[in-house]
Amino acid sequence: MNQSIKKVIEIGINQETDSWLAGKIKLVNIISLVNFIFILNMIIIDFFINKTHYLSIVLLFVSFVMLLPYYLNYKKRYIASRIAFLIFAYISICFLAIVFGKEFYFQYYLVPGVGMSLIFFRDEIGKKKWIFTFAGIPLWIFLEIWFFYNPALVILDGKYVSIISYFSSFLIFATAIVMFGVFTHESDKQLINISRMNKKFKQLANVDALTGLYNRRFIDEQMDLIFKTAKEDKSFLSLVIFDIDFFKKVNDTFGHDAGDKVLQMIAKLANENFRQTDLVGRIGGEEFCIIFTNTNKENVLKIVDRFCKTIEEQTVVYERKNIKITSSFGISYLSQKIDSYTDLFKNADEALYKAKKDGRNRICEYEKK
Known part of the structure; x- marks a missing residue:
């Protein structure tokens, strides 16, 4: 049932439709259908309580006219649909x-229309939307003046007028509520989508596309903050x-x-072997870093040694060929003599150079000279 209603409401919308347009x-x-349904109900009331059915005849024509925007949406004539509505x-x-005269309060049904085109069109038809x-x-002023000088063309029974007046007032109220309710709902959805997109873009800006690890830019930003905090608090900090x-x-x-498959395997192992509090990133072609706090x-040393051995034990299969790899590690630690995180990077890089010089597939800690 819910799916059927959704299909009826979303006539004219497909997967390519922009969220604002949708x-x-x-x-x-919704407004076209709500108007159609309420007007039909008014016609039913007219048939039950009135001897003549002038109102029903007019309303029947109006009800089907109000379905034209719905049909235009079905035909994907979106702007024409809103203009027609x-x-x-x-x-x-x-x-x-x-x-039928001012006793029906139809003239107040113009009130929801004020401001509606701003919602309907935004910038699509430029200044014409005003x-x-x-x-x-x-139009409302015109009708008020008209009522002052001209009586209703069709006079209906007083009791009947009262009932239909209340009904038409309710229709005005319901339309306004539906209009602003739907618009608010869609606006909220748009804001949520924007928030999600911003979050996604932010994540993409911080993450290496190939490995899913943090990229060099993000590592530099975080390392700067972590370094300052550790320096002030005299807490532990290590860079590998x-x-x-x-x-x-x-x-x-x-x-x-x-080679890409090897890099992705390294990233997978890093995610499996390090804590969530350990910051792991890809900072170069085949170069990675880990920040420990x-x-x-x-x-x-224990964690890095285990990770080094885990890499050595892995085999990357590519096109039925086995690829065995190893890695070399350089470790530096924060001390009060280090003034910036770039020094920490230099020390770790120097330790890595020594690990490679000493034969690779090993761990070297930075030694003070």
């Missing part, structure tokens, strides 16, 4: 008010830089796709 299409569809709404209201926006005001041994040989022998040297 919201406006739904708004027109506002024009026919204004004309129908004025016609009903003139024929014509539609304020059209309801002069490692890269894949003979990675160029992997690319030259097996191709860059194989809230631990000690002994634990860092």
